[in-house]
Amino acid sequence: MDDQNLVLVKNLKIEGLADEKWIQIVNGIDLHLKKGEVLGLIGESGAGKSTIGLAAMGFTREGCRISGGEIYFDGIDLVNADAKTKRSLLGKRIAYVAQSAAAGFNPAHRIIDQHTEGPVQHRVMSVQESRNDAIELYRKLQLPNPEEIGFRYPHQVSGGQLQRAMTAMAMSCRPDLIVFDEPTTALDVTTQIEVLSAIRDIVEQFDTAAIYITHDLAVVAQMADRVKVLLKGDQIEEADTESMLSDPQEEYTKSLWAVRTFKRPTKPMVSSTTTPIVSLKGVNASYGKTPVLENVNFDIHPGRTVAVVGESGSGKSTAARCIVGLLPPTAGEVLFNGIPLPAHYKKRTKQDLQKIQMIYQMADTALNPRKTIFEIIGRPVEFFLGLRGKEKRRRVEELMEQIEMDPMIYIDRLPSELSGGQKQRIGIARALASEPSFIICDEVTSALDQLVAEGILKLLANLQDSFNLSYMFITHDLATVRAIADEVVVMKNGEVIEQGLKDDMFHPPHHPYTELLLSSVPEMDTTWLDTLLESRKVDKTV
């Protein structure tokens, strides 16, 4: 037994239950981790990242089982360990930070009470000691009001703060190993930085070993000492972060690295005389009595893509809801081809409804799970164009060819039988089916893997060229903006902060908020986070 390794996994095989058959999902992975080392696991969804990360804790999800190989934690055989041994390790020496902190905390208890549970259970500390320690950890993680924040309930703090509180909770027993399962994926870029730096500091401070699971290469570059690339349960390659970034060996890794290169050519300026297809004039909106939009003005011209960026809560999606008529504005109006639209969708004509379409972020909830692809795409074809029978079917097949999916294979499937990217394509086809002139894309790529997302972006760009569509592209991902947008609108707290052509936006001088957004996008450079934090510190002292 190698003393140096805290975690040693040899030839790990894991099977998952699908249709009452065991199917191998992890095919013989080796993994080793020294004390104080951070290993990044990277791969697309379905690569087995989380499964391997959890297996390193000796845990498998419901419906999975370890079918072969060995797992040692500090010399303890975790595969054959009984429940008691595992119980004494988990929480105390091995901890886990989940992707969604909001789902990881019990909403009925205060944060600090959940924090103290572990140490008290494992008889490491008394309740009072543990509370003091929690406050100390909150301070180290730079949470605001460390003395007080733990006594709130999970819904009373923001997502980024909750994620840091969860990291503090994982630290509560000073474990030797922490498994981070995509801890920043659900966060805004600006919040992500705080969480990343907090995690890195605390891992360094306590010399904790960590397994960091993510699909974001730029994030892993900041966090990990070593990176392991996975694909469908197989290891593609493993190397030091530096050499992995500068000199990837395998084709697949290179393709992952190359993903962010897609960029559309810049289009010429629109002449000021053309009527914008959609334009918002002084739009105010509110949910109940809470105002969410404040005097929003912007135009979208035919055949162009306007990206609306901002953090969550900035009112991007609300603006979209005003345009489609789901949320009538309290003041101002929405013009369509220069003519004011009725505020509420029920008062609009069928043509208005037909010409404005929307593609949603979560394809899972945007497609009726009980309907076949033919029914989903066929309904707007029938509803707006009045096609029936053979004509309808031909049109649906045509639409499926436009979104690059084979109608022979997919037309009679249910959404659950498709992958995430395919579902999103169906969402696009449904929007196309009514032959619109304007489509709102609400975070269409943020739930997808990078390779898949790029495919979707290319498809949207091609469709725009062939049908002269206009897009309003809501996103928080600036890489996407760079790839697809013609113009950019930056929103914060329900107001438009800055707008203009894309190239102008990406070149200084910026509005300070735009600057913050731009600089917060992780770059594929291991020193990026340090440099950035350093520069911001300087700013603050000045």
Next chain:
Amino acid sequence: MILVYLIISIAGIFALGWLFRWTGQKINWPKDEWNIYFRDMSYLVGVGFIFAVALILFTLYVYFILQIKFFVWGVQLLVICGLSGYIFRFLGRRIGTEGSRKLFRSMPVTAAFGILTVILYALLAIFADFIAPYEQDEIFEVINALPGGNPDLGGDPRFLLGTDQLGRDLLSRLIYGAQNTVGIAFATTVFSFLIGITGGFLAATLGGWVDQVLSRAVDALMAIPQLIFALLLMTIATAWAGSNKVMIMVYMVLIIAVLDSTRVYRLSRAVGLNIVVMDFIEAAKVRGETLRYLLFREILPNATAPLLAEFGLRFCFVFLTISALSFLGIGIQPPLADWGTMVRDLAQFINFAAFSPLTATLPLLAAGAIALLTVAVNFIVDWVLHKSSGLKS
């Protein structure tokens, strides 16, 4: 003393369970599959195995050595039910179209048994006039309250299940009872679901005052104990209907359907609320779809699983309510045969259990008919639920 034995045997089962798992883990099985199975086996699963073995041994002991009559019958009935379900499924897998055979292939024995039972009940109900040996209100001179029709024991071979205290053939009444009870219960349940689902989905989709009005009305209805309320309304209805027995039945169906739809309403509203927040509903709204399309084409298909489960359950409850009302004398009116009334009429025979066990089984026949259908329907619903939930994941 018995308590001591019981404790010792339970402790023994637990110890053996541990031993079973332990040996399983020690032995190096030829199949890798088994090694993994024992490694991941939890302690209680091991105990479960031993307990199952103990239960089988106990059953065999009582069946062959003690030979307690009712226990023997029970075991035989269980075996017959299981076998018939198995054979039905076996036949279903061989005969029929490609689609039906595929359906049978994914079916557990319990569901096959349930379907077989429901089919038999339906046949009995539809062809009652041809199958039943006598009329349901035909009164004979002889009163022979002894099922079995065995002359050696004093039975009458003309009446396979004996007669009731008025001299009406029980077998015929059971068969006609299927027609009356099951038919009315089915109609009532379908009706209550129509009301409940429409109301619930409307409340979920429209919200606002529609939701308030409907929900408060339902609350008010539910605040009154159902059976007592039904009794009250039935009394009024009976007065209205006068001597028109058909109208009494119609009123009964309506009253039970409305009272029962409150529960369906609550369920479909709760399920509907979860569905209306989905993006595909929003997409359909913005498309300008009508309310009817939203309710029945977009929401309903996604609510079938919980509603079907509820249907199975509700059907049984409606069934029992009708039987209870008939038992109290205001449901299905005599001389029409109905299982609830039959249980009531024959209930006093239970008192004969001490000196004539066979006679005491008479009220159990109708009760058993109710129980069997309830179990069968729930078997089917369980299977359908399992199937539809499997599709989702």
